[in-house]
Amino acid sequence: MKIFGAEQERTLGSLYGAEAAEVYSALLRSLSVVLEEEVAPLSLALDEGKEGISRPRRVLFDQGLCKLPHPAEFGGMDIPFGVYALAMELAGAADASTAMSLGIHNTVADAVSRFGSPEQKKRFLPALLSGKKLAAFALTEPTSGSDARAMHTTAAREGRHYVIEGSKMFITNAGEADLYLVFAATGDGHGAFLVEGTNPGLKVGKPLKEKLGMRASHTAEVRLAKCKVPEDSLLGKEGAGFEQAKQLLDSSRIVMGMICVGIARVAYAEALAYAKGRDLFGKKLSDMQLTREKVANAAMETNASRLLCMHAARLKESGKPYSSEAAQGKVLATESAARTCDAAIQLLGGYGYTSADVHRHWRDARLLTIGEGASEVLRLLIASQELEKEP
Ligand SMILES: Cc1cc2nc3c(=O)[nH]c(=O)nc-3n(C[C@H](O)[C@H](O)[C@H](O)COP(=O)(O)OP(=O)(O)OC[C@H]3O[C@@H](n4cnc5c(N)ncnc54)[C@H](O)[C@@H]3O)c2cc1C
Numbered sequence: 184m185k186i187f188g189a190e191q192e193r194t195l196g197s198l199y200g201a202e203a204a205e206v207y208s209a210l211l212r213s214l215s216v217v218l219e220e221e222v223a224p225l226s227l228a229l230d231e232g233k234e235g236i237s238r239p240r241r242v243l244f245d246q247g248l249c250k251l252p253h254p255a256e257f258g259g260m261d262i263p264f265g266v267y268a269l270a271m272e273l274a275g276a277a278d279a280s281t282a283m284s285l286g287i288h289n290t291v292a293d294a295v296s297r298f299g300s301p302e303q304k305k306r307f308l309p310a311l312l313s314g315k316k317l318a319a320f321a322l323t324e325p326t327s328g329s330d331a332r333a334m335h336t337t338a339a340r341e342g343r344h345y346v347i348e349g350s351k352m353f354i355t356n357a358g359e360a361d362l363y364l365v366f367a368a369t370g371d372g373h374g375a376f377l378v379e380g381t382n383p384g385l386k387v388g389k390p391l392k393e394k395l396g397m398r399a400s401h402t403a404e405v406r407l408a409k410c411k412v413p414e415d416s417l418l419g420k421e422g423a424g425f426e427q428a429k430q431l432l433d434s435s436r437i438v439m440g441m442i443c444v445g446i447a448r449v450a451y452a453e454a455l456a457y458a459k460g461r462d463l464f465g466k467k468l469s470d471m472q473l474t475r476e477k478v479a480n481a482a483m484e485t486n487a488s489r490l491l492c493m494h495a496a497r498l499k500e501s502g503k504p505y506s507s508e509a510a511q512g513k514v515l516a517t518e519s520a521a522r523t524c525d526a527a528i529q530l531l532g533g534y535g536y537t538s539a540d541v542h543r544h545w546r547d548a549r550l551l552t553i554g555e556g557a558s559e560v561l562r563l564l565i566a567s568q569e570l571e572k573e574p
Contacts, residue, residue: 184452186223186273187215194489198265198497207266214270217246218277226278229399230543236399237359239281243274244314249289253296257308264434265496268441272489275445279547280399282445286438287355290431291318291364294375298419298427307362307377319360321351321405322428328352329560331366332425336407338367338374345369345417347376347384347410353554357403358387365407366424373424376416384410396546429506432555434499436509439555440492440516443548444485447520450544451481454527457534468530477526484519491515507568510561513551518558520548 191211195204221242228234243249252267253259274282292311295303310316327333336349347367354363363378363385378385388404419427455478458469468474492512498505524545528535535541552558 184276184449185215186218186276187212190486190489191269191272194269194493195266198493199263207262207269210262211266211270211273214246214248215273217242218273222274222277222281226280227540227543229278229280230396230539232398234399236281236284236401239278240284240317241314243281243285248274249285249292249314250312252289253292253308253312257296257304258312259296259308263496263500264437265493265500268437268492268496271438272441272445272448275442276449277445278399279442279446279544280397282442283397283439283550284356284400286435286442287320288318288360289438290320290435291362293434294320294364294418294427294431295377297430298375298423300415302415303377303418311362316361317356317359318362318364319354319356319405320431321354321357321363321365323352323354325350325352325404329557331428332373334366334368334373336365336367338369338376340369340414341411343414344411345374345376345414347378347407347412349407351405351407353391353402354405355400355402357405358390358401363405364418365405366428367407369421369424372422373428374421375418375424375427376412377418378407378410378412378416382410382412384408395549396543397550398543398546433506433509435555436513436561437492437495437499437505439551440488440509440513443516443520443551444489444492446544446548447481447485447488447516447523450520450524450527450541450548451478451485453541453544454481454530454535457531474530477530481523481526484515484523488512488516488519507565510556510565513556514558514561514565517548517551521545521552524548 192208195207222239225234225239250260251262252264255261295307322331324334338345338347361380365376365378386406391402458474461468495505495508495512498508528542531541
């Protein structure tokens with residue numbers, strides 16, 4: 184499968200106009216060559232634990248994937264967010280775990296870029312964008328996920344420091360990260376703190392090994408005990424942390440949706456190739472009407488997911504509200520990717536069930552109907568925003 188194909192090129196053309204689309208297409212085409220040659224061939228070994236994630240992640244840092252949407256002043260490339268989102272579709276098609284690890288890392292870079300002081304930007308952004316430093320986003324706790332506001336982690340001011348106490352659960356990049364964006368209650372609300380991985384008050388638990396999918400990404404608990412950080416570790420204002428988290432997740436949901444578009448495309452392409460070659464009842468599997476229904480559904484849902492996520496990205500680029508559209512894109516893309524991957528397993532029959540090369544796509548996609556806002560929570564968010572709109 185071509186990771187950057189006609190569909191992606193047409194999407195760029197329709198959203199950005201012919202001239203800009205040509206520039207962005209050239210950029211994504213050269214990224215896709217590296218994805219095809221250096222990342223996709225590793226993905227099965229990554230799933231099976233025979234290859235570590237740091238190698239493909241390094242390749243993508245070197246390709247500038249994390250620089251795309253950030254300001255040139257700090258080493259970024261000032262490329263529109265939608266083009267970055269499309270690049271994440273390509274990364275998701277090559278290897279979903281690597282794409283997710285980088286997507287979450289980039290949410291922390293986005294946090295520093297949006298809410299950081301000039302000193303914090305100078306200090307952290309160049310290293311985050313080039314991949315010299317890896318970041319983790321630490322919001323979820325053992326007793327609060329969807330209800331993130333109910334967090335128990337606290338940050339208490341002591342002179343010119345804060346002392347953070349608590350525990351964060353299911354943290355991607357934990358143990359590998361050099362920087363953790365930790366959300367904590369500060370008394371009058373919440374704060375977001377940039378905590379160095381070397382802080383003696385931050386300890387990472389054992390990696391969670393029983394994960395269904397996204398197996399190459401590291402996931403672990405992060406414990407904060409008497410974790411003392413200087414007052415300038417606070418991102419933006421005290422009390423603003425929860426609002427910051429909501430804004431960061433709105434963006435990140437577009438990215439996670441696009442990763443799922445990439446996953447669905449690979450599963451669909453593999454199933455299609457199999458169906459065209461499999462003989463049964465004197466015909467090819469791809470000639471059966473019931474197969475064609477699966478093919479049509481996969482094409483419709485994958486294309487609709489990309490368009491809805493890209494619509495949210497364009498709203499974000501133009502400074503318009505996009506929270507509901509980002510949630511819609513994420514729910515559609517993640518749920519339809521799980522359906523498409525499930526259909527791919529079904530089409531391959533026994534081979535689909537017994538080959539990790541096929542079922543890992545479903546296992547990877549399955550996480551993203553839960554993480555970064557579970558589908559149930561996002562449907563409630565979408566509904567409440569829709570009900571507020573003028574009829
Ligand atoms: C592999 C992995 C990586 C992750 N990486 C990160 C990370 O890097 N950083 C981070 O902070 N977190 C991370 N998470 C956590 C993830 O975001 C949470 O798992 C998710 O937000 C759901 O929270 P929960 O698991 O506590 O489930 P809960 O919030 O307890 O939800 C349980 C179920 O209840 C449903 N539910 C919730 N509200 C309602 C409602 N109102 N009505 C009906 N049903 C409802 C949910 O949809 C879900 O199905 C990760 C999780 C995993 C598994």
